[in-house]
Structures are given as C-alpha cells and as structure tokens.
Amino acid sequence: MSMKPPKDDAEYFERLTKSVFAAGLNWTVVENKWPDFQKAFAQFSLLKVAKFNEKDVKTLMGNAGIVRNEKKIRATIHNAGEFLKLEKEFGSVKKYIDSFGKDEERLQTNVQDRFQHVGPSTARTFLWSSGCQLTPNKEEKKMDGRPQVGSQARKGPRAHSNSSFILYDSD
Numbered sequence: 001m002s003m004k005p006p007k008d009d010a011e012y013f014e015r016l017t018k019s020v021f022a023a024g025l026n027w028t029v030v031e032n033k034w035p036d037f038q039k040a041f042a043q044f045s046l047l048k049v050a051k052f053n054e055k056d057v058k059t060l061m062g063n064a065g066i067v068r069n070e071k072k073i074r075a076t077i078h079n080a081g082e083f084l085k086l087e088k089e090f091g092s093v094k095k096y097i098d099s100f101g102k103d104e105e106r107l108q109t110n111v112q113d114r115f116q117h118v119g120p121s122t123a124r125t126f127l128w129s130s131g132c133q134l135t136p137n138k139e140e141k142k143m144d145g146r147p148q149v150g151s152q153a154r155k156g157p158r159a160h161s162n163s164s165f166i167l168y169d170s171d
Helices: 009-022 027-040 046-050 054-061 070-090 093-098 104-114 120-129 138-142
Strands: none
Touching: 009 027, 009 046, 009 070, 009 093, 009 120, 046 070, 054 070, 070 093, 104 120
C-alpha cells in the first residue's frame, strides 16, 4: 500500500515538512497544529520559505500554533532551498524520485543526505507518504507494511483519518 502522490513540488515539500515535524512526537500533536503550520510556512511556497531569514525564524519560534523546534524550523527553510535545487536539476521532485528507479536504498540515502533533520525513519515516512512503493522493512512488516512515526508505536497502529496522509505512530 502507498499513498496518492503529491500534485506538485509544494505538496512534496509539505509532506516532507510534516514528516520532519512528526518525528519523535505523537502524530496527533502535529496533525492538530497543521493548519497553523500551513499559514506559518506560507502554504509551503518553496520560493517564500527558502527566503525566510533570522527574523522569520524568531517569529516562528514565538508561534504557539506550531511545534516550536528551532532545528526543525531551520531544517524546513534549508529543505525549501533543496527542493528548488531539485526543480532546477531534475525539473520536478517526482522526476528526482523517479531517477532512482527501483533502487530504494540509494533513494532513501540520498533523501537523508540532501535534506536536513531527515534520518532513516523520516526519509521512509516522506517517501511512503509521497506515493513511493517501498519494500516493507522488518519493523514495518510487523506493523502492516507502513513506515512509522511519532511516539506511540509500541501501543500499536492507530490511523488518523483526518490527516492529509495517514501514518501510524512509532519512534
């Protein structure tokens, strides 16, 4: 099972950002704040977010409507710039992802290397949420084949039906 692919690069960026902010948290915390994230990050406009400066970081750190993690905020700004580079190099994020063919491991490693605050679990969550057909790893096989995020996985899967993409909780 995989998710419906994003319609454009801004939606890929939004899904990466959601994966980054959900890492290590209960999924519902991020989901409940997501409308505020969309406003705070200019509806995930790559051009706008890539230009955020120190004043913008300070404003975001004071925004109680989002998860105020400075490293994740700075990573999001950096990642917007990386998405713009992908657009220039490949034409679109989809073409970048497709350029790896079926080499999941190389794609996942490249995503981790290219984007900030993205480790193995976050990379897999992003790719899965972007419609990539991933071979379930050992842990995912136990949890119905889906990448896991959040802090509640040991309690078992729990889908969030009001999310723009469904993820199951874990570390």
